[in-house]
Amino acid sequence: MSDTFSHPEHSPLGKPSAYVDRYDPALLFPLPRLTKRIEIGLPGAIPFLGADLWTAFELSWLNPRGKPQVALAHVTVPCETPHIIESKSFKLYLNSFNNSRFADAAEVLARLRADIAEAVWRGSPTPGSVGVKLLSPEAFDREAVHEFDGLSLDRLDVECSRYTPAPDLLRADTAQLPVSEVLTSNLLKSNCLVTGQPDWGSVRIDYSGHPIDQEGLLQYLVSFRNHNEFHEQCVERIYMDIWTRCKPTKLTVYARYTRRGGLDINPFRTSHPQPLPANVRMARQ
Template sequence: MNTPEHSQLGKASAYIDQYDASLLFPLPRETKRLEIGIQGRLPFLGADLWTAFELSWLNLRGKPQVALAHITVPCESTHIVESKSFKLYLNSFNNSRFASADAVRNRLREDLSAAIWHGGSVLASAGIQLLLPEQFGREAVRELEGLSIDRLDVECELYQPAPQLLSAALHEQPVEETLVSHLLKSNCLVTGQPDWGSVQIHYSGPQIDQAGLLQYIVSFRNHNEFHEQCVERIYMDIMTRCKPAKLSVYARYTRRGGLDINPWRTSHPQLPPPNLRTARQ
């Protein structure tokens, strides 16, 4: 079984500029999900929304082409793709010739779909959208909508996930609200390098104590875990401690190595949020 320690994270890596799908390094989701009490059927829906800002290849005449890529990885997949391996894989397109952007898109979809199911049946393909240069001007910058809880003047002392900070008014009338914080920070599971993000929490149910929620988000500051795993931990802790009737957790992390990863988990069927970058991305 692949483990993070066996990946290219934190290691010197050769620059391979000829297409090579074997560079993708899948990691099982199950290991970390078991830590937070997820076994069998998933208690949420959702996806991981990736943006690749450094995608290039050659056309059949050897002329470089560039594009942005929006990638959607269903949360039901058995594996994630370690992000450095994804970057190395994308680099392998740099001096490889493809007949068209559609050929590149199809190759990305086929390779990533195989990786996220890692040898099993592909039950849901990765979604791939390529944006060519003439479409770049349409890419918007937009902040997460909701009431900022960063306005609260709270004392923060815990810097490892502390779900005991979460509480809700379980015996009062339910509410529906969207809360946002830009103070999410965690660290890479392997290298310990910082990952910066913003998080949006939409829920209906007992009103969540906002000060406790902010302290809880801050408590991830020294925690080592991948983006997808942090968001699932946040989702499960809020669901367990605050007992909302409906819950969605969406985080947008700043890019590293030309990639950003934006996990979204929800308790109920709905369209995924638009993959629009924030100012920090």
């Protein structure tokens, strides 16, 4: 796919779409990460680690005898990939499994892993892999629901009047000794870059450094309310704004967004090596 057609306006998002029910990996529409990273001052190497954790709730195919099978899929896309996948195209791709026969779940898993990896690593001189895990119905009852741990910023009674990203609200008190704390909020909202549809999320900020002003941080998170950007891009913008303005020695930003179209996307960015969080959904997901 040429760069000419790797832009949101050329994707199926926000357009009438024919729902293909026969397996078709060409439905996946990769979008370059670089365009939005340049906006936040990252034209080259990225100063963080992490991944985008996807959950696909609507996955079904036919076994060799034509009997429908269902599963949940957890997909892990490293943040080093040159592309993300536009979410509607991902839904259309998953729908293409609906009336296609596969030998077993292992074949479906292999197709998912190969197709998604090809799309997100497309054009990379050193392509890598993605993580895919299928959960059968026998495992559904073990899927936990858990809210973020940490101190909720939402307890603060603050006035909010800015609804586009306002990084000048962020500040750290350099006169105070460094701390390590985890701050959370359920008040993150942004809008789809293409359709303007609302994206509702929760965010967890784990940092070490001079204390970040909590009222300003909450007002800053609320300032995304009318901002149009994809989930992955919002989280990287939040990360870089905190990193450059508050200058913590360590920082992790993790957001979990409510599902749309049977998919949720949960970006995780961190300054230092650590295990990825378990892909455990929250109540709103």
